[in-house]
Amino acid sequence: MARASTTSDAFNAVAEPRRREILSYLAGAERPVGEIVEALGMPQPSVSKHLRVLHNVGLVHMRCQGRQKLYRTNAQAIRPLHEWAGTFERYWQHQLNRVKQRAEAMARESPQAMNVAAPKVQD
Template identity: 40%
Template sequence: MADASLWTALADPHRRAIVALLLERPRPVGEIVQACGLSQPSTSKHLKVLREAGLVQVRQDAQRRVYALDPAPIAELDAWLDPYRRLWNTSLDRLGRRLDETSVGPEEPTTKD
């Protein structure tokens, strides 16, 4: 099962926004601050939670810290969700078939003579 800290980290919308940014490419803290519209201290706190959950890695580049997404915890979460995804896909497929069976075709246009 996925680690509880992973769920906690992803529960916050600001942290999910940071993860989405890092999905595009690694970014220095300043870019993350600007893109998220948060203060630097608040962004740093969110990055710390993401780092402790194993979702991001940080490297020093001269005077800046550059954060990158670590795909391993996301893969673990994806693997854990897979049976549920299959359950939902099966249910949605059944619903789609049922709707196809009960749907009425398009109405024929009426003509006025």
């Protein structure tokens, strides 16, 4: 099998850097496709294709207005991603604490050693 399709979930959709750019651009306000094209300097068909992917996974909303289509980021759909990553927060805080505590211990025991290259410590 090949890689999971990008239309399947937000994680895959967001893996593409240009789609992240589009999401950031559309976060604050509705914009027609033409403005995205101009602002981000991407070819129009490319933008349309990325918008289709984003729309399929619910990361953007769309509204028609005359011959324009106004797109806007659906921030709600990004929450699961934020929450998944947040799951690891206690672990990186724990790692930071260990680094901090080692640094303080070193400073107490041999302050003059603080200016030399630190040994590569196993965490």
